[in-house]
Amino acid sequence: MKFPVLVSYAYARNATDEFSILANDDNIELLLDSGAFTAKNSGEVIRLDDYCGFLDDWGDKIFRYLALDVVGDPKATDANLKQMLSRGYNPVPVHVLGDDQRRMDELFEYSDYVALAGLRRPHKGGAPKEYVAAKMKWAAGRNVHWLGYVREPMIAAFRPFSCDSASWMSAALYGRMDVYLGMGKWKAYTFKDRAKVLRCRETMTMLSSLGYTPKQVMDENCWRRAKKHGYVGMDYMSFAVSSDGWVRYCMDIMRRYGTRVFLATTMVEQDMEHLKGSIDRHANKLNLDTLTV
Numbered sequence: 001m002k003f004p005v006l007v008s009y010a011y012a013r014n015a016t017d018e019f020s021i022l023a024n025d026d027n028i029e030l031l032l033d034s035g036a037f038t039a040k041n042s043g044e045v046i047r048l049d050d051y052c053g054f055l056d057d058w059g060d061k062i063f064r065y066l067a068l069d070v071v072g073d074p075k076a077t078d079a080n081l082k083q084m085l086s087r088g089y090n091p092v093p094v095h096v097l098g099d100d101q102r103r104m105d106e107l108f109e110y111s112d113y114v115a116l117a118g119l120r121r122p123h124k125g126g127a128p129k130e131y132v133a134a135k136m137k138w139a140a141g142r143n144v145h146w147l148g149y150v151r152e153p154m155i156a157a158f159r160p161f162s163c164d165s166a167s168w169m170s171a172a173l174y175g176r177m178d179v180y181l182g183m184g185k186w187k188a189y190t191f192k193d194r195a196k197v198l199r200c201r202e203t204m205t206m207l208s209s210l211g212y213t214p215k216q217v218m219d220e221n222c223w224r225r226a227k228k229h230g231y232v233g234m235d236y237m238s239f240a241v242s243s244d245g246w247v248r249y250c251m252d253i254m255r256r257y258g259t260r261v262f263l264a265t266t267m268v269e270q271d272m273e274h275l276k277g278s279i280d281r282h283a284n285k286l287n288l289d290t291l292t293v
Helices: 016-023 036-042 048-061 074-086 101-110 129-139 152-158 167-174 191-199 201-209 237-257 269-281
Strands: 003-008 028-033 113-116 143-146 162-165 177-182 185-189 260-265
Touching: 003 016, 003 237, 003 269, 016 028, 016 048, 016 269, 028 048, 028 162, 048 074, 074 101, 101 113, 101 129, 113 129, 129 143, 129 152, 152 237, 167 177, 167 237, 167 269, 177 201, 177 237, 185 191, 185 201, 191 201, 201 237, 237 260, 237 269, 260 269
Parallel strands: 003 028, 003 260, 113 143, 143 162, 162 260
Antiparallel strands: 177 185
C-alpha cells in the first residue's frame, strides 16, 4: 500500500538526489510526468533523448511514466510517442488539447492507461466542464489520468482512475493554511485570520492533534516558510497542517470515489520534508489498493 506522488521530469532532472529519496521510499508510489506543462510555462525545452536517458536510470523505481507531450501540438506529441514506443519504452500516452475521439481510441491501443491533457491550461486555469465531459465520454470507462485537474464535483461525477494536484503547496506559495475537516470540507486561513482559527473548535481540534498550540497560532513566525526565530521543518504550522490535510484528503477521495490523487511536488527540500512527514504519519492508515494499471 503506497501513497501516490507525481514528479515532473522538468524538476527531477536537476534534483536526482531528492528524486532518489522519493523513489526509494516504501510508502510512496511515483508517477513521472514528462514536464511538458512546466516547460511551457518556463520557456524551457524537454529533449526526448534526455528524457529517455532518465527513464533508463530510474524506470524500474517508478509506477508509470508519461510520454513526452508538446502542449498544444498533437503532431509533435504523436511523433514523440511513436519514437518512445519504437525504442522499447512503455509510456502512458497523452491525449492533448486538439485530439478527438478517434485519437482516444488509438491511444488505448497502445496502453491501458491514458493521460488527459488540456484540463488545466497555461495562465487560463481549468478547462470548461463540457470539455472534461467530452473527454470522459470518449474514454468510455477506460483508465485515465487527469493532468493538473482535481475538482471534487467532477471526480464524483466521472471517477477517473487518477488525477494530480499541486494545491497542497499553497502554504509555501501564498502563506495560506488549508485545514481539511473531512468529507470534502476545507477551511482556509492566513495569519490575519488567526483569531478565527482560535474560535473554530473543528480547526483547533485538528491543529491540536498535530501538536500545535494556541500560542503558535498567534505567532506570525510559525506561519512563515523561511527558517528563522527557531522555527524549522515541521514547526511551520501552515505548511505542516496543509500537507497533512491534503494527504488525508487524498485518502478520503480514494475511499469515496476510488480515484487516486497524486500530489505533485517540485522536490524543494522543505516541500519534501512536509509531504514525506505527512505521508509517514498516515502510512498505517493507507487503505489504497495496489496500483495495477
